[in-house]
Amino acid sequence: MRGERAERQPWQGLWLATPTLFWLLVFFVLPLLLVAVVSFMTRAQDAGGMLPFTLQHYERTLGIFSPILWRSLRIAALTTLLCLMMGYPLAFFISTRRSTVVRSLCLFLVILPFWTNFLIRTYAMRTLLANEGTINGILLDLGLLLQPLRLVDNQFGVLIGMVYGFLPFMVLPIYASVERFDFRYVDAAHDLGANDWRAFWRVVLPLTMPGVLAGSALVFIPSVGAYVTPVLMGGVRGLLIGNLIARQFGGSGNMPLGSAMSVVMMSVVLGIALLYWLIQRFTAIADGR
Amino acid sequence: MPQPDVELVDVSKEFRGRQQDVLAVHDLSLAVAPGEFFALLGPSGCGKTTTLRMIAGFEQPTRGEVLIRGVAMQGIPPFHRPVNTVFQDYALFPHMTVRQNVAFGLRMAGLSREAADQRAAQALELVQLPDVSARRPRQLSGGQQQRVALARALVNEPAVLLLDEPLGALDLKLRKQMQLELKAMQQRLGISFVYVTHDQEEAMTMADRIGVMHEGRLLQIGTPAEIYDEPVDRFVADFIGxxxxxxxxxxxxxxxxxxxxxxxxxxxxxxxxxxxxxxxxxxxxxxxxxxxxxxxxxxARSGEEPGDAxxxxxxxxxxxxxxxxxxxxxxxxxxxxxxxxxxxxxxxxxxxxxxxxxxxxxxxxxxxxxxxxxxxx
Incomplete structure (x- = not known):
């Protein structure tokens, strides 16, 4: 297989990819370049961009708006961590079921939420968690609380919503990794004196790391630019960089500033993706692959 | 016989099946003397690997007792048993170097990295593989991986070394060579070996004594000559030679x-x-x-040819x-x-x-x- 592939010319069969390439060129690459150019322009009366070129939007993004950027990265990192801590055990549980029927059923349940619109599900979450929502209502009625817990309209609400929304993206790649994991390595570790805990840290986790890295990337990257969840679950106190950017493209906004924010956000995500790729590459080389 | 290194007393193992329970090992008793090379021989599915896994602690007997150097192993997990295993297909950790693989058991036993690495190097010399310690298992040939697996187990100086069809993945010529090497190494180290195989020639070549298993039962234990010349069971006579x-x-x-x-x-x-x-x-x-x-x-008439008088x-x-x-x-x-x-x-x-x-x-x-x-x- 590999030999056959190597003998082909690099461009042979390129036409198979042309529709997609064309689509991405027109609707992704060109707009992206436009955003990059606009980010260096001066704000016009209609919130658009005009000459001369300036760096002031980058100064503002990295200056007064940097707390929002940090908050977005922090919440994305927390979301990833929580998804990992809940998703790994779950994926481990599912992939170690002996019956294929049970495994399929569990996986089906994991992806079941995708059958409903994300917006509707987030509204439902809000209904559950709001001050006058279901959870607070029950707790107040039972007399366990004197006043409602603030579960939404803050960063906590955003975190709950994002972990809920992104958990399947963590579970599925880890599931694939653990399912491929050969449990004879655990026997070998036990045989060599490692208890369950050490066998996990020294053998199981390193060998399922590809799934952990893939899941983390799939959760972290979209979390940084999340828009819907912060709006519905975060209120004013839970605003993230994605909301700030969206606001700049409205009527009284500032498109060059929004563009600069977008470029900075994309650069950060790209930088982290690069780091991820380097880690993977490094471990692959270390494995002699 | 002095205290055996391994003793199995009326050991049975049942696996719960969906339709019915499967009796994998039935009332099996055996004793392996210190320094003995003991082979468990039988066709696939005869219960020999299950028996080995009960000695290692990966499976618990349904009935009966496993003793290692006189100590009952009931409830003792594999990582607290003084045995080590050479697995079928070796189960070398792919994310570790050869040195890390061999040093793993020593590190788990609490040795410092330096001490463990030094002992690992000695063990790799013992199996005549001194120059591959920085490589990954997948970069080695099957024969080399086999030696690493052996070093990884032996470096811990187990009371008993358990081997589960360790030469099964090698080609015939290498297998013959490794049989002789394994036997020589076992005699030099004086560690008792319990060796699981379905290959009667392999068992005959290496073992001091052979236990022939069939359908969960140990049919006969004896030296290779006894098993071959004095079978007590039709299956034994048929399976060997x-x-x-x-x-x-x-x-x-x-x-x-x-x-x-x-x-x-x-x-x-x-x-x-x-x-x-x-x-x-x-x-x-x-x-x-x-x-x-x-x-x-x-x-010709009787007596014309020299026969047993x-x-x-x-x-x-x-x-x-x-x-x-x-x-x-x-x-x-x-x-x-x-x-x-x-x-x-x-x-x-x-x-x-x-x-x-x-x-x-x-x-x-x-x-x-x-x-x-x-x-x-």
Whole structure:
């Protein structure tokens, strides 16, 4: 297989990819370049961009708006961590079921939420968690609380919503990794004196790391630019960089500033993706692959 | 016998199945002496690997007891047992270097990295692989991986080394070489080995004693010679080497020898009766190895050929049905009459095969009772 592939010319069969390439060129690459150019322009009366070129939007993004950027990265990192801590055990549980029927059923349940619109599900979450929502209502009625817990309209609400929304993206790649994991390595570790805990840290986790890295990337990257969840679950106190950017493209906004924010956000995500790729590459080389 | 390194007392293992429980190991008892090379031999599915896994602690016996150096292992997890395993397909950790693999057990035992690395290097020298310590398992050949697996287990100085078909993945030539090396290493280190294999030749080559297993039961334990020459069970006789079977009824029994009247034809043949409760009238199987039968010209008479003095001998008229020349010896299928047929192997001593018998030729079959075994059916 590999030999056959190597003998082909690099461009042979390129036409198979042309529709997609064309689509991405027109609707992704060109707009992206436009955003990059606009980010260096001066704000016009209609919130658009005009000459001369300036760096002031980058100064503002990295200056007064940097707390929002940090908050977005922090919440994305927390979301990833929580998804990992809940998703790994779950994926481990599912992939170690002996019956294929049970495994399929569990996986089906994991992806079941995708059958409903994300917006509707987030509204439902809000209904559950709001001050006058279901959870607070029950707790107040039972007399366990004197006043409602603030579960939404803050960063906590955003975190709950994002972990809920992104958990399947963590579970599925880890599931694939653990399912491929050969449990004879655990026997070998036990045989060599490692208890369950050490066998996990020294053998199981390193060998399922590809799934952990893939899941983390799939959760972290979209979390940084999340828009819907912060709006519905975060209120004013839970605003993230994605909301700030969206606001700049409205009527009284500032498109060059929004563009600069977008470029900075994309650069950060790209930088982290690069780091991820380097880690993977490094471990692959270390494995002699 | 001094205190055994491993002792299994009436060990049974049942696996819960969906339809019914499977009895993988049935009332198995054995003892492995210090420094002994013990082989568990049997076809796949006979329970030999399950037995090994119960010694290692990966499986718990349903009934019975496993003792290692006199200590009952009930409830003791694998990581607290003084045994190490060489796994089938080795199970070397792919994300670690060879050195890290070999040092793993020592690190788990609390040795410092320096001390563990030093001992790992010594272990790799022992298996004649000193130069690969920085490589990953997948960069090594099958034979090298096998040696690393051996080093990884031996470096922990286990009371017993357990080996689960460790040479199964190697090609024939390398396997033969490793058999001799393993045996030499075992004798040098003086560690007792429990070696699981389905390859009877491998077991015969290496083991001090062999336990033959079939359908969860240990049928016979003995030295390779005992297992081959004095099988106590039809399956054992059949599984080890090549043999002839003749069905019949035991007529008389005296001084350890039984006279058997074969079914179909009324031949009366003598064989050794193992120390078992066989009484006259029982249905039995006579077994004799092809190389322990001899063909003589039809006019020859008993006593003309040198035979075991005092042993019961029969000379039976036979007809050669088929021959095949296979270099070191020639195989003859001969008919005894009444539809009975046996295989005879005659070694080709001379430069010419001038003592051969042609197909259809009448001849005489010499049967030494000392070489035949009477087994219960």
């Amino acid at each position: 090549e043999t002839n079977f003749l069905e019949g009824r035991l007529e008389t029994l005296s001084a350890g020898h039984g006279l058997v009247r074969t079914h179909g034809s009324d031949l009366r043949l003598m064989g050794v009766v193992p120390k078992e409760r066989v009484s006259p009238g029982a249905d039995v199987t006579l077994t004799i190895r092809p190389e322990k039968l001899t063909l003589l010209p039809k006019e 005092g042993a019961e001998q029969h000379l039976l008229p036979v007809t050669v049905v088929a021959t095949s020349y296979i270099g070191t010896d020639t195989r003859y299928e001969v008919a005894l009459g009444g539809g009975l047929q046996v295989t005879v192997r005659l070694q080709n001593y001379g430069a010419r095969y001038d003592t051969t018998y042609a197909v259809g030729e009448p001849a005489q079959l010499r049967w030494d009772a000392a070489n035949a075994r009477v087994l219960l059916r």
